[in-house]
Amino acid sequence: MPALTKRTGISYSLLYVAVGALVYLAWPNSLPSPLPQENTSLTVHLTELIVIISLMGTGIKIDHTFSFRKWSNPMKLVAIAMSLCMIVCGILGYYILGLALPSAFLLAAVLAPTDPVLAADVQIGPPDEKIRSDSKFALTTEAGINDGMAFPFTWLAITLALAASGEELQLMHWFGYHLLYKIAAGLFLGWLCGKLVGYLVFTVSKKHKLIKHGDGFLAISLTLFTYGFTELLHGYGFIAVFVAAITLRHAEKGNDYHQQLHSFTDQTERALLGVLLIFFGGTLVSGIFEPLTLRIVLFSLLFLLVVRPVIGYLSLAGSQMHWKERLTVSFFGIRGMGSVFYLAFALDHADFVHKDELWAIVAFTMLSSIVMHGLTATPIMNRLQDQIAEGKIPK
Numbered sequence: 001m002p003a004l005t006k007r008t009g010i011s012y013s014l015l016y017v018a019v020g021a022l023v024y025l026a027w028p029n030s031l032p033s034p035l036p037q038e039n040t041s042l043t044v045h046l047t048e049l050i051v052i053i054s055l056m057g058t059g060i061k062i063d064h065t066f067s068f069r070k071w072s073n074p075m076k077l078v079a080i081a082m083s084l085c086m087i088v089c090g091i092l093g094y095y096i097l098g099l100a101l102p103s104a105f106l107l108a109a110v111l112a113p114t115d116p117v118l119a120a121d122v123q124i125g126p127p128d129e130k131i132r133s134d135s136k137f138a139l140t141t142e143a144g145i146n147d148g149m150a151f152p153f154t155w156l157a158i159t160l161a162l163a164a165s166g167e168e169l170q171l172m173h174w175f176g177y178h179l180l181y182k183i184a185a186g187l188f189l190g191w192l193c194g195k196l197v198g199y200l201v202f203t204v205s206k207k208h209k210l211i212k213h214g215d216g217f218l219a220i221s222l223t224l225f226t227y228g229f230t231e232l233l234h235g236y237g238f239i240a241v242f243v244a245a246i247t248l249r250h251a252e253k254g255n256d257y258h259q260q261l262h263s264f265t266d267q268t269e270r271a272l273l274g275v276l277l278i279f280f281g282g283t284l285v286s287g288i289f290e291p292l293t294l295r296i297v298l299f300s301l302l303f304l305l306v307v308r309p310v311i312g313y314l315s316l317a318g319s320q321m322h323w324k325e326r327l328t329v330s331f332f333g334i335r336g337m338g339s340v341f342y343l344a345f346a347l348d349h350a351d352f353v354h355k356d357e358l359w360a361i362v363a364f365t366m367l368s369s370i371v372m373h374g375l376t377a378t379p380i381m382n383r384l385q386d387q388i389a390e391g392k393i394p395k
Contacts, residue, residue, distance in 0.1 A: 001274070011374030013118050013336075016274050017367070020281020034282030036340065037359060040348050047341035050272045051147060052241045054116040054337075056223040057265035058144040059245020060258060061127050064137060066246065073134065073319050074141035077114075077329070080315035081308075082146050085333075086112045086153060088307050097295055097361070102164055103354045106157035110343045110362060111303060113150040115336030116143035117273060118370065121377035122332045126266075127249065127258040135325040135384065138316075139332055144246075147338045148186060148239035152179040154342045161350035177234075185235025187243055193226040194247025202252040216264025222248065223265075276337065283363060291360040300365040304372065308333035322393045328384055332377065335362075335369040 001012045024031060036043040064070050086108040093104035116123075123140040124133065155178040163169035201218065223241055230240035249258060312330030319326065339362050347355060387393045 001270075005378075009378040011118075011121050011370070011377060012270075013273070013277055013370050014374035016277035017281040017284070017370055020278035021285050022281075023278065024282035024285050028286070031282070033286065034279040035286055035288060036283070036344055037355065040344055043344040044341065044348055046272075046276060047337045047344065050117055050269060050276060050337055051341055052223050052227050052238065053220065053265055053269045053272065055144055055147065055238060055242045056219055056245045057262060057269055058116045058123070058140055059242045060219065060249050060262045060265065061124055061129075062137075062141060062144070062246055062249060063124075063127060063129075063253070064141075065250055071141060073138040073316060073321060073329075074145060076315045076319070077138060077142040077312060078146045078149055081312045081330075082112050082149065084311045084315070085303075085308055088311070089303060092299055092302070092307075097299055097357070099357070100164070100353045102157055102161035102350075103352050103358060105160055106154065106343070106346050106352060107358060107361060109150050109153035109157055110339045110346075110358075111335060111365060112153070113146040113338050113342075114139070114143045114332075115334050115338045116140075116147055117269070117338065118334050118336035118373075122328075122334070122373075122381055126262050133325075133381075133385065133388070134321050135328045136381070138321070138329045142329075143334075144242045148236050148242060149183075150338070150342060151236050151238060152183065154346050157352075158346050158350045161346075161352050165351055182234060182236045183239060185233060186230055186237065186239030189230045189233060189235050190226060190240030190243030191247050193222065193229065193240065194244035194251070197222050197244070198248045198251025201248075201257070202255065216260040219261040219265045220268060273337075280340075280363075280366070284367065288359055288363045291356045292364060296357070296361050296364060300361065300368055303365065304333070304335075304368055324384065324387070324393060328380060331380075332373055334373050335366050339366060 001015065004015070005012045020034075024034065033039065068075065089111050090104045090108035093099045093107040094101060097104075097107075099107060122136060123143070124136045152174075156174055159170060159174045159178075197218075222244060226240050226244040227237035230237045248261075309327075309330045312333060313326055316326045316329065321329070343358060343362050346352065347358075352358065384393070
């Protein structure tokens with residue numbers, strides 16, 4: 001599939017979705033239902049798994065050490081662009097789509113994060129890649145950070161939904177526990193796990209030959225251990241996995257072992273993504289679009305073509321990036337498996353009205369993103385890289 005993608009310039013995500021739609025059209029009665037409404041728990045866990053594997057792979061390939069100066073662009077995208085996108089999305093959901101307040105909040109939290117799973121075509125390459133791109137670094141790091149930062153706002157929507165159903169409104173509990181504690185726990189435990197594994201792999205193993213530097217599976221072990229350990233202590237596992245990956249990446253930065261870790265996570269992610277996108281293609285022909293209206297279509301296109309690009313571009317004002325790179329970063333706000341996970345997770349924890357409408361909105365937005373970004377990512381990024389190499393865009 002990667003070879004086919006390279007030859008055609010079309011993202012393999014789009015091809016998998018097309019295959020899934022064709023398979024479910026051909027054999028609709030002999031396959032399990034792909035609809036997430038009928039398989040909420042399975043949807044939560046499969047999307048949860050691919051997101052954390054993707055976050056590990058994303059963190060391992062980031063060569064930049066953390067500093068507020070070096071990471072200023074992705075931090076702006078998370079702190080400014082993501083926050084403003086949530087506000088605008090919530091307002092549009094409430095006033096234009098007519099969603100109840102908890103559902104509008106949930107829609108905002110679900111669509112806010114840029115997805116790390118479907119963004120491979122616009123992200124930086126393997127560790128120690130020679131080619132440098134500010135736009136790819138910004139998109140890669142933004143996807144890694146904000147897929148965890150959307151969690152407290154998903155919990156805010158759940159809190160509002162529980163209050164609407166008659167339970168006590170616990171905003172202070174949400175602020176102290178879901179916003180402050182769980183983010184802090186995710187950051188610290190992720191750093192701790194990354195440090196411990198880095199010490200085990202690069203210091204202890206040199207003395208005692210405990211781990212062979214051909215075992216790429218360690219990346220999956222670290223992913224699952226960090227995620228499970230952090231969730232056990234009620235931190236945000238998504239944040240912890242990303243931080244652990246970056247911490248491990250810089251434990252012994254020049255070691256070739258990072259290439260093997262990245263390669264294994266990349267292969268695992270692509271295998272699982274193929275399965276999930278085939279299911280997603282099946283949902284498109286199995287009824288997920290039944291609640292679809294012209295308002296939903298216009299909302300999704302407005303969000304992808306106007307809201308995210310405009311807010312993303314303005315949030316990068318004052319950066320050293322060339323305006324073409326800023327335009328590229330603001331356009332490629334890809335929506336994908338993270339949105340599916342957050343929606344399924346929230347619906348599994350509270351009773352929201354307009355459930356089917358929410359699934360239709362997310363599915364149409366995700367499909368539009370896959371088509372739009374899948375057809376344009378390779379040619380745009382290649383053109384941008386050529387202009388950087390020619391000196392038309394300063395490095």
